[in-house]
Amino acid sequence: MADKNSSQKAAEKTQAALMDKIVALCKRRGFIFQSSEIYGGINGFWDYGPLGCELKRNIKDAWWRDVVLMRDDVVGLDASIIMHPKVWEASGHVGGFQDPMQTCRQCRRHFRADQVWDAIVDSDWHASLAELFAGLPETNLLSVDSAALMKWAMGKGKKLAPGLALVRDPQITLSWLAERVQKEPQKPLPKPDMLRYLATAQFAQTGLVTPCPNCGGELTEPRQFNLMFDTYVGAVHDEENKAYLRPETAQGIFANFLNIVNTARQKVPFGIAQIGKAFRNEINPRNFTFRSREFEQMELEFFVKPGTDAQWHEYWVKERMKWYETIGLPASKLKPYIYKKEELAHYASACVDVYFDFPFGSQELEGIAARGDFDLSQHQQHSGKSMEYFDDETKEKYIPHVVEPSAGVDRIALALLCNAYFEEWAPTSEAAGAAPMPAEHGKQPPKGFESRVVMRFAPRIAPIKVAVFPLLKNRPPLVEKAKEVFHLLRGRFSAFYDDGGAIGRRYRRQDEAGTPFGVTIDFETLGEKGPDLKDTVTMRDRDTLKQERVAIKELPARIAEVVR
Numbered sequence: 001m002a003d004k005n006s007s008q009k010a011a012e013k014t015q016a017a018l019m020d021k022i023v024a025l026c027k028r029r030g031f032i033f034q035s036s037e038i039y040g041g042i043n044g045f046w047d048y049g050p051l052g053c054e055l056k057r058n059i060k061d062a063w064w065r066d067v068v069l070m071r072d073d074v075v076g077l078d079a080s081i082i083m084h085p086k087v088w089e090a091s092g093h094v095g096g097f098q099d100p101m102q103t104c105r106q107c108r109r110h111f112r113a114d115q116v117w118d119a120i121v122d123s124d125w126h127a128s129l130a131e132l133f134a135g136l137p138e139t140n141l142l143s144v145d146s147a148a149l150m151k152w153a154m155g156k157g158k159k160l161a162p163g164l165a166l167v168r169d170p171q172i173t174l175s176w177l178a179e180r181v182q183k184e185p186q187k188p189l190p191k192p193d194m195l196r197y198l199a200t201a202q203f204a205q206t207g208l209v210t211p212c213p214n215c216g217g218e219l220t221e222p223r224q225f226n227l228m229f230d231t232y233v234g235a236v237h238d239e240e241n242k243a244y245l246r247p248e249t250a251q252g253i254f255a256n257f258l259n260i261v262n263t264a265r266q267k268v269p270f271g272i273a274q275i276g277k278a279f280r281n282e283i284n285p286r287n288f289t290f291r292s293r294e295f296e297q298m299e300l301e302f303f304v305k306p307g308t309d310a311q312w313h314e315y316w317v318k319e320r321m322k323w324y325e326t327i328g329l330p331a332s333k334l335k336p337y338i339y340k341k342e343e344l345a346h347y348a349s350a351c352v353d354v355y356f357d358f359p360f361g362s363q364e365l366e367g368i369a370a371r372g373d374f375d376l377s378q379h380q381q382h383s384g385k386s387m388e389y390f391d392d393e394t395k396e397k398y399i400p401h402v403v404e405p406s407a408g409v410d411r412i413a414l415a416l417l418c419n420a421y422f423e424e425w426a427p428t429s430e431a432a433g434a435a436p437m438p439a440e441h442g443k444q445p446p447k448g449f450e451s452r453v454v455m456r457f458a459p460r461i462a463p464i465k466v467a468v469f470p471l472l473k474n475r476p477p478l479v480e481k482a483k484e485v486f487h488l489l490r491g492r493f494s495a496f497y498d499d500g501g502a503i504g505r506r507y508r509r510q511d512e513a514g515t516p517f518g519v520t521i522d523f524e525t526l527g528e529k530g531p532d533l534k535d536t537v538t539m540r541d542r543d544t545l546k547q548e549r550v551a552i553k554e555l556p557a558r559i560a561e562v563v564r
């Protein structure tokens, strides 16, 4: 058990280090930068550099193609970001889009009340408390070494805010635990819960409040905090002119439902799709871009006949889970989270989230909800316009129900970046034909190999599809031919021309960019080594490092075959 816990801890450390490496690569290679970095950055906002914006564009193009262009029953929309403020009253965002927030009276940090305990359990000083329990079976907490607990409390207590030691009296804690375990000896007590129990037992008996995860200080009572960013339309900044940056793209779709029914010649069941920016004043932006204050959504509102919700919901869950595999996220890292009845919003009949295994844990990429007629009915009520749909086949009139797959572009980009990152040992001379192998942590590569980082993006999603290199940049005929090949390819695929540095270094740069193909123009291409190889190039595969000779005229088809 002790071993398992220490190996679990080691795994967590490795995952955190992996995340740091991914963040560093994103900056180094121009995927993602902190917004306004030259001014010290602004929390929760990110800028996508040359590679990042191509990656995002490919995600959005893949979604648009599969959800809109390749279907007969979905049409697109591009609504404005700022809408009439009544839209947000009708949707419930003005009254209800809020998180409970607590502020530390000592260090002034803000926390989402429902995440305080996660932050405490994650924090360094608390991790050391967990260490005390590391070797114990979860149902046998009675054997906690109380002297060790006391020592811990005295050591750590000093670092906490005055009078707010988490474990002020270990004996009280232990006796409470004893009671708890005796009452329910069979009930497993997972570690975060155990820590929570430890503290709440303390609080019940000592009147302590939940400590700040940052400094141990006292937190305020939770206050409701609306997540919408507001702004003012026109010159006068008063309540009457207040408007909101949209917190989701979905409401633009509902507000245009009648326009689209009247113009798009679609019949229920049909969908309206939109991709665009959304803004939420998140209390704790975190995990790199995962929880940002400005992000992009890809939302589909699929309108169905009442009573068919369950079958369409099931259909869209299957479609959406499959889609992630088409952009290169493996099924083994994707999980559906099926909401329990008590977790559903009052109007929803079902909801499934698509979770992905990030280095920082399994987290949501997309939610697929069956929302009934809630949104259209709300807009009908608030706008006074009928949202009823007339089915001219059955002559029925009804407000359609909706199934909503709602995905985040930035989260998908982050999932793709995390999934693509590999550290390998690659042969120093690729021409020798040896295959790369996974790098072993803390060890040096064997002779003839060197370390490389490679982003194994699915070709469909890779920011650059092909890089073109003249073998040497000081030989005009090589450069001229390489430029000719580059121009042949760039009109069809995102291509990159690079003549800087040794060819090996150029390959490594493209490995980190995740470019699936490298094309080198050499003396054989020019026909200097015989007529057979004239007008052929070396095509290098990013993953296997295999190199083959391909005729220039065949390149577009060869690349297209893999990329599309």
Ligand code: GAP
Pocket (backbone or CB within 6 Å): 247, 248, 249, 250, 280, 282, 289, 290, 291, 292, 293, 294, 295, 296, 297, 299, 364, 365, 366, 367, 404, 406, 407, 408, 409, 410, 411
């Ligand atoms: N219209 C439904 C809706 O907006 P949501 O679960 O709040 O549902 C949908 O958001 C998706 O938008 C999430 O699954 C996530 O991918 C993305 N998303 C939500 N909040 C985000 C944030 N703060 N940062 C990045 N992406 C976010």
